[in-house]
Amino acid sequence: MASTTQTQTPPARPGGRTRPTPTGRLGDKIFLGLSRGSGILLLAIMASIAVFLSYRAAIAISKDEGNFFTTFDWNPAGSPPVFGIAVLLFGTVVSSIIAMVIAVPIAVGIALFISHYAPRRLAAPVAYIVDLLAAVPSIVYGIWGALVLVPYLEGLNLWLDQFFGWTYIFEKTEVGVARSLFTVGILLAIMILPIVTSVSREVFLQVPKMNEEAALALGATRWEVIRLSVLPFGRSGVISASMLGLGRALGETMAVATVLSPSFLISLHVLNPGGGTFAQNIAAKFGEADAFGRDALIASGLVLFVLTLLVNGAARLIIARRKEYSGANA
Amino acid sequence: MKLQRKTRLRATALGALAVSGALVLTACGSDNNSGGDTGGSGSKTKAASNVKCDGAKGQLRASGSSAQKNAMDLWVKDYMAACSGVEINYNSSSSGEGIVAFNQGTVGFAGSDSALKPEEVADSKKVCKTGQGINLPMVGGPIAVGFHLDGVDSLTLDAPTLAKIFDTKIKKWNDEAIAKLNPGAKLPDKAIQPFHRSEDSGTTQNLGKYLGAAAPSDWKYEAEKKWPAPGGQGATNSSGVAAQVKQVDGAIGYFELSYAASQKITTVDINTGGAAPVKASAENASKAIAAAKVKGTGKDLALDLDYTTKADGAYPLVLVTYEVVCDTGNKADTLGTVKSFLTYTASAEGQQLLTDAGYAPIPEAINTKVRETISSLS
Numbered sequence: 133m134a135s136t137t138q139t140q141t142p143p144a145r146p147g148g149r150t151r152p153t154p155t156g157r158l159g160d161k162i163f164l165g166l167s168r169g170s171g172i173l174l175l176a177i178m179a180s181i182a183v184f185l186s187y188r189a190a191i192a193i194s195k196d197e198g199n200f201f202t203t204f205d206w207n208p209a210g211s212p213p214v215f216g217i218a219v220l221l222f223g224t225v226v227s228s229i230i231a232m233v234i235a236v237p238i239a240v241g242i243a244l245f246i247s248h249y250a251p252r253r254l255a256a257p258v259a260y261i262v263d264l265l266a267a268v269p270s271i272v273y274g275i276w277g278a279l280v281l282v283p284y285l286e287g288l289n290l291w292l293d294q295f296f297g298w299t300y301i302f303e304k305t306e307v308g309v310a311r312s313l314f315t316v317g318i319l320l321a322i323m324i325l326p327i328v329t330s331v332s333r334e335v336f337l338q339v340p341k342m343n344e345e346a347a348l349a350l351g352a353t354r355w356e357v358i359r360l361s362v363l364p365f366g367r368s369g370v371i372s373a374s375m376l377g378l379g380r381a382l383g384e385t386m387a388v389a390t391v392l393s394p395s396f397l398i399s400l401h402v403l404n405p406g407g408g409t410f411a412q413n414i415a416a417k418f419g420e421a422d423a424f425g426r427d428a429l430i431a432s433g434l435v436l437f438v439l440t441l442l443v444n445g446a447a448r449l450i451i452a453r454r455k456e457y458s459g460a461n462a
Numbered sequence: 463m464k465l466q467r468k469t470r471l472r473a474t475a476l477g478a479l480a481v482s483g484a485l486v487l488t489a490c491g492s493d494n495n496s497g498g499d500t501g502g503s504g505s506k507t508k509a510a511s512n513v514k515c516d517g518a519k520g521q522l523r524a525s526g527s528s529a530q531k532n533a534m535d536l537w538v539k540d541y542m543a544a545c546s547g548v549e550i551n552y553n554s555s556s557s558g559e560g561i562v563a564f565n566q567g568t569v570g571f572a573g574s575d576s577a578l579k580p581e582e583v584a585d586s587k588k589v590c591k592t593g594q595g596i597n598l599p600m601v602g603g604p605i606a607v608g609f610h611l612d613g614v615d616s617l618t619l620d621a622p623t624l625a626k627i628f629d630t631k632i633k634k635w636n637d638e639a640i641a642k643l644n645p646g647a648k649l650p651d652k653a654i655q656p657f658h659r660s661e662d663s664g665t666t667q668n669l670g671k672y673l674g675a676a677a678p679s680d681w682k683y684e685a686e687k688k689w690p691a692p693g694g695q696g697a698t699n700s701s702g703v704a705a706q707v708k709q710v711d712g713a714i715g716y717f718e719l720s721y722a723a724s725q726k727i728t729t730v731d732i733n734t735g736g737a738a739p740v741k742a743s744a745e746n747a748s749k750a751i752a753a754a755k756v757k758g759t760g761k762d763l764a765l766d767l768d769y770t771t772k773a774d775g776a777y778p779l780v781l782v783t784y785e786v787v788c789d790t791g792n793k794a795d796t797l798g799t800v801k802s803f804l805t806y807t808a809s810a811e812g813q814q815l816l817t818d819a820g821y822a823p824i825p826e827a828i829n830t831k832v833r834e835t836i837s838s839l840s
Contacts, residue, residue, distance in 0.1 A: 207688060209662075278702070283709060307633075307653040308695050309710050390702070393695035394660045405695045416698065420558035420662035420687050 189434045192427035200431070204396050206413060208421070208428040215428050217435050219396050223313060223407035224436065227388070228381040230317025230402065235324050236374050242325075243332035248358060259333060266326035274390030277319045278311075282391065285310035285318070289403050301402055308405040311393035316409075317402070319387055324377035331376060335369030336362055368451045375447035382440055385411035410436040513806050515545035517798025525553040526560020526573030529664060529718060530601040530783045532819045534573065537807050540815070548799055557664050557783075558687075564786055565589055570796035571804070572786040573600075575664025577764035590788030596762040597784040598832050600807055602822035604747035605669055605779045608707045608727035609714040611635060613650060618643045620733040621676035621778075627714060628656050628673070629681065630693030635712065643733055657706045657715035660696030662687035668781035669716050675769035676734075676778060719744070720820035732779060736772040746777035747822035754782070756828065761789040761835050763828070780822065790840050797839065804836045 192208070193200050196215055203216025242262060246255045289310050296302040343361040352360060388409050394416065395406035414429045421429060524534075531554035538550045552573070560572035561582055567589040577597045578586065586595030607624065609617055614635075619627070623639050626632040632639060636649040659666050670685035683690035697703045700717035704725045707715040714730075719742055722729050731739035740746050753771040758764035769778050785807075787800060806812050813823035824832065 207686070209688075210684075210686065278697075278705065279709075308655055309706070311695055311697075389660070389698055392660075393697065395692065395696065397692065416661035417688075419556040420664075422558060422562065 185430055185434055185437075188427045189431035192424065192431045195424065196428070204398065206396060206417065206428075208425040213424065213428075215432075217410070217432050219398055220408050220410045220413050220432060221435065221439070222398050223392075224382055224409040224411075224439070226402065226407070227313045227316045227320060227409060228378055230314060231320035231324060231381045232374060232378055234318060234321035235328055235377060236370075238321075239325050239328035239373070239377075240332055240370060242329045243336055244358060244362070246329075246333050247336040248354065248362065259330070262326050262329045264326075265322070266330075270323065270384060271386040271390070273319060273323055274387040277315070277387060277391040281319060282310050282315060285315055289314070293403060301400055303401050304403040305401055306404045306406075308393070310403070311391060311405045312403050313392070313407045314402040316388050316392050316407075319391055320381045320384055323384060323387065324380050327380060328370075328373045328377040331373035332366065332370050335366040335373070338369075339365045371450055372447060375444060378443055379440055382436065382443070383411050384409075385415045388412040389415045410439075513541055513544035513802075515548065515802055518545050518548045518802040519798060520547075520795065521549045521551070522570045522796050522799040522803065523551050523553070523568065524560075524571050524573065525555055525563045525569045526786070527557045527575045527664060527783050528554040529557075529575055529603065529781065530554075530573050530821075532720060533601045533816055533821050536815050536819055537803075537812060541803055541806055545802070548802075550799070550803060556662075558662070561786065564595065567793070570787075570793065570800045574784050574786055575781060576667060577758070577762075577784060578786060586786075586788070590791035593788050593790035595786050596760070596789045596835070597758060597764040597786055598804065598808075598835060599763055599765050599782045599824050599828060600785045600804075600832070601783045601816060602747055602751045602824055603781055603783075603820070604719045604742045604744065604777050604822060605665060605672075605716050605781055606719045606722040606727075606742040607714065607716050607730040607732075607779070608704065608722045608725075609730055610707050610709075610711055610727065611650065611652070612711050614647055615728060616731065617647070617728070618731045618733050618739040620735075621673060622680045624730075624732075625673045625677040625680035627654055628658065628669075628694065629691045630654075630656065631680075652712045655710055655713045656694040657697055657703050657710075657713055658689045658691075658694050659700070659703060660689070660698050663700075664783075665700065665716065665718065665781065669779070671767075672769045672779045718820070719747075723820055732777060734770075734772050734776070734778055736776070737774050740775055740777045742777055742779070744817050744820060744822040746775050747780045748825055749773060749776040750778050750780050751782060751822060752776075752825035752827070754828065756831065761838065763831055763835060765828070782824070787839060789835075789838075792839060801836060801839055805833070808832045808836060 192215075195213060196203075196208075197212035198205060198214035198216050200216055202218050203214055204219055206215045206220075207213065208215050242258070246259050246262075250258060286309060289304060289312075292302040293304040297304070339362050343365065344357050347357045347361050389412045392407065392409070392412055393405040394408040394412060396408065397406050399406060410432055414433055417425065417429055531552075534552040534554065538552055542548060542550060554573075557572075557574040557576065560569070560574055561578065563569045564572035565582065565585040565588070574597070578595050583594055587593075589595075607619070611617070617640075619640065620643060623632065623643060626639065633654060635652045635654055641647075641649055664687060666689055667685050667687045670681070670683060670690065673681035674683070674685055689696065695706070697706045697715075700721050703715040704717050704721040704727060707713045707727055708725050719729070721727070722742070729742045731741050733739045750771055750773070751765070751767065753768040753773060753776065754765040755768070756763055757766040764784070765782055767780065767782065771778055785804060787804070792800060808824075808829060813829065816823050823829070
């Protein structure tokens, strides 16, 4: 989003950034010192947080009688203490994938509508309303999900089970209301819609007018213009927007905790109630946990941190490889 | 150009004013909240006139069980109305957090759904320099089992059947075991959807203790704060479980009685083997608590509840929440307030308030000991 000004410059950038040379004026010196100091302070704070978390996590994992990566249970208060992240990792990844599969196409559609189809008078309010979705607190989504979405999804679940049960994924083997990973995925999709939409919209608006007009001059229809010039140009931007959304989906807590019926079982039947995510588990267990239980939760939080890091790293790699196209390299 | 800048400045000033104004207003709002809303409490405040405020002063912080939150709110409101200049803040987080806070010495007393564990008592000796943490039973309450089954207005179950339902061994409402306990009821051929607490909870632990004691062959799990059985569905907080039971036809779940009352959920009568099935009510819970024995040693009054009682009208599925204090070695600056406040909560008047809120008073025999212990705190 911050790249609006950069995109105006031609793709060939002025070679490597040059450090501004201090002019010797007092103001410059103070500002240099301040900014350098805050940069170092930030790194120091981050490092100390990382050290603290790793230390507490190490204490917990060393006392874990189960296997931290393969145990299907979370009972640090038990004797012997047993906990593992397998179910949480699975649930986090699966619910985020469902959210992405639903949200990204819709978000791209809305972004294209706002940037290329809607009359200007309609585009602004639609964009505004989509952005407003981001301002709704997640607990409100949670309550709405539990009271409205869950009952309404029962019909959809039965339908999916009846016609797509053969896929195994949509087979519903357990009775119960739709407090499942699938429902969580739908809710997360709604929650990440605004960020993906607004970043994609910005990117689509940056497509050079020349490209579009050239395509139009060759006799392309509006859809062909989008297919030939807008989408290729915006691809890396859409990818980075999706990754921003994915980051939110991975870490979403209260909405998931309210809607999901957690259990420590792994099942690919996404319509069955059950499963769990890192953030949901931390929110649910933190209140009654003793000191050791909290260390265990911190350990699981570290895994989520690493997961997010990997996702962001992968996104940067993908974007870097498509740099030549990128007008909006976020 | 100049003009434009002026208007912009003015706009910024207006904006700043609006923001700071909003901040001031919200600050006022939160102040009012902590002062306590006095809706419909006029009569009760009058009743609390014989609260003894001796030695009470300043601020007292307390923390713990959310199961006794409503009782605490009533007590604190009346107490503070009677004793001006004293401020009590009960932070209803959870039993676990309450005990952690108590053992760190940041609160005057803690509320807990279950008695201190041995290692927690050991920890408490650091805070209570000359003594240790003890449990004072203060609030009792029935855990109601609520159900939602269209066409069925009352339901009787016994402990083994309850255990099998929550363990998902009984899957249909028209199961023989249920039909045998409810002759004449029209039970539909519908799946049972048992709901439990998804986060760790003292209510879950107390249900586990009851099922383990009253139906040992059908409930083989240990009584822990986390839900032990693999089946069923989870929901967050008692209010979440109640909301699900309210919403889902075929559901059954457990929560404190007040949630059943406020959501108008029908509760299960328990067949204890006594003369008649027992309803979940504050009065019936008190009768069951009366069968309890004190298992704590010294001044500790931790209770051993008799879950298998067959006494007439005794509802056995109960929980007792404790206030945790130091027997000796309480902090000097809060000791007076703690003694004065707990004397009020354990008084006949304080216990009477409980029934209005859906809780059960502690039976007289135990309550007498509680009062003695409170007066001996130092």
